[in-house]
Amino acid sequence: MAFKIGLLGLGTVGTGTAEILLNPExxxxxxxxxxxxxxxxxSLEKQRYLALPTEILTTDLEAIVTNxxxxxxxxxxxxxxxxxxxxLKAITHGKHVVTANKAVIARFGPEIYAAANEAKVYVLLEAAVGGGIPIVEPLKQSLGANRFENIIGIVNGTTNYILTQMTQNGVDFADVLKEAQALGYAEADPTADVGGLDAADKISILASLAFGGKINREDVYCEGIxxxxxxxISYAEKLGFVIKLLAIAHKVPKSDPEILQLRVHPTFVPKSHPLANINGVNNAILVEGHPLxxxxxxxxxxxxxxxASAVVADIMNIVGVLHSNKDGKTLDPLLSSSPQNYCQISSIDDVYTRFYTRFLCADVPGVIGHLGTVFGDHEVSLESVVQIGFQGDFAEIVVVTHQVREGNFRKAIDEIxxxxxxxNIPSIIRVL
Incomplete structure (x- = not known):
């Protein structure tokens, strides 16, 4: 039995998807x-290297979802x-949906899932997070017996490429961004990538799957590179770290009701950490749970x-279920998504983390002592304070804290x- 798909979009991923389906051998x-x-x-007039029958091409996307x-x-x-x-229109017309659209799912997932469950159709989205990396299905199925505690990921290839080039070649951000755009790794408007918005979409999707609740995308703290x-980059190297843009979902231990921390920001990652060696446009997602x-x-x-590999895998999942469940009245609970309640998301002020901070100070006696006093007044414990040199007439001081409450740290910084x-305080970066 053949199953017919309607493909909305024939860009890079759409073309890749069509190529796989047209060559099943x-x-x-x-x-x-x-x-x-x-x-x-x-456009019907655009020249395409992929040979598709002209009669199946249309600019009327609504006609496809209602066909x-x-x-x-x-x-x-x-x-x-x-x-x-x-x-949504495809769902109301009884169509199953496969999408790579992380922005839509991150913001409108609850609405879409509710409509799909009502219509008894599937919405699958493996390609929305991590490209070809299988992560959505494992969270729902293979790892579903675990109580998840942490998800930490490098989930945006553009920013990882930029930071890798800055680290390995000593190039400034602006120059690497231009190179990434020329290579097609970054969009003409790179805001979603370099601003961390794309990664925030993705971690909200993963958190919803792992922790079984709806996520308000606006509650995800977001800071770009x-x-x-x-x-x-240079100071990170001297201290034994590399800088990565991390997307983090963390369940606060023993919180009642359950509280999540969801955040995206540049992070000093120890060189010994598994994510430290993920370079170029590659992604990696570290999942931690019990008993796994x-x-x-x-x-x-x-x-x-x-x-496209992930898109076709989702299509195959649906086709496989339809083969074995021909009445279509019962959804496979391992494939469908139906989070009921919104997760409670912690304020960034209540997150406990370490910080790297770089100060430019007047070269006068007692500056380091003043810094230590202010931090101590706000219960911020310091791991190290080092004067590393001068910029002109100003001493450059680097401070690394122990685990501290972010709200306390920010109050100390305001006073400093x-x-x-x-x-000046040129840099404040969290430390994993």
Missing amino acids: GRHPLVKDITIAQVGVK PDIDIVVELIGGLEPARSLI TNITSSD GQVMFYGPGAGAGPT RSLNAIK
Whole structure:
């Protein structure tokens, strides 16, 4: 029995998906049961190297999601609208949905899941997080017996490429960004990547899956890499760290009701940590739970091949279930998603973490003592305070704290800024 799909979008991932489906030889037998019935595109006149029958191409995307002959709608156009509306319309017309759209799922997942459960259809999204890395399905199935405690990931290839180049070649952020754009790793408007927004979308999806609740995307603390300098990279190296943009979901131990910490920010990662050696455009996600312990998923986080691989895997999952459940009245609970309640998200002020801070100070006696006094007044314990040199007439001092409450640390920093001897605080970066 052949299952017909409607493909919304024929860009990089859409083309990669079509190529797999059009060449089933050597792949899983289910691929042969999948037929591309319609493809939605922006322009019918555009020249494409992929040979598709012209009669299946259309600019009317709504006609695809309402077509009674379509079994599965594959949404690969990206963005919030019209993607959200098309997904919902496909669901109301009884279509299963596969999507790579992390922005839509992060913001409208509860609405989409509720509609899908009501219509008794599946919405699968393996390609929305980690490109070709299988992480969504393992959290729902293979690792489902665990009580999850932490998810820490490098989930944006663009920022990882930029930080890798800055670390390995000593290049400034602006220059590496231009190079990443020229190579196609970064968009013309790179804000979603370098601002941490893309990673925040992804960690909200993973947290919802791991901790079984709805996530308000706006509750995810988000800080990008635009302020990271070559000096920070150099000091990280001297201290035994590398800088990575991490997406973190952490369950606060013994919290009642359960409280999560969700945050995205640049982080000093010890060189001995598994995530420290994830370089270039690769992604990695470290999952920690009980009784499992730690397991890490690593691989290419974007691109036509890896992302299309995840898209087709989702299509095959749906086809496999439809083969064995022909009445379509019962959803497989391991494939469907139905979080009931919103998770309680901690304020960033209540997070306990370590900090690296770089100060430029007047070269006068007692400055380090003043810093120590202010930090101590706010219950911020210091691991090290080192004067590392001079910038012009100003002494450069680096402070690394022990685990401290972020709200206390920020109050101390506000007071330190008012000291006459402090010219500037160029860098404040959390430490894993």
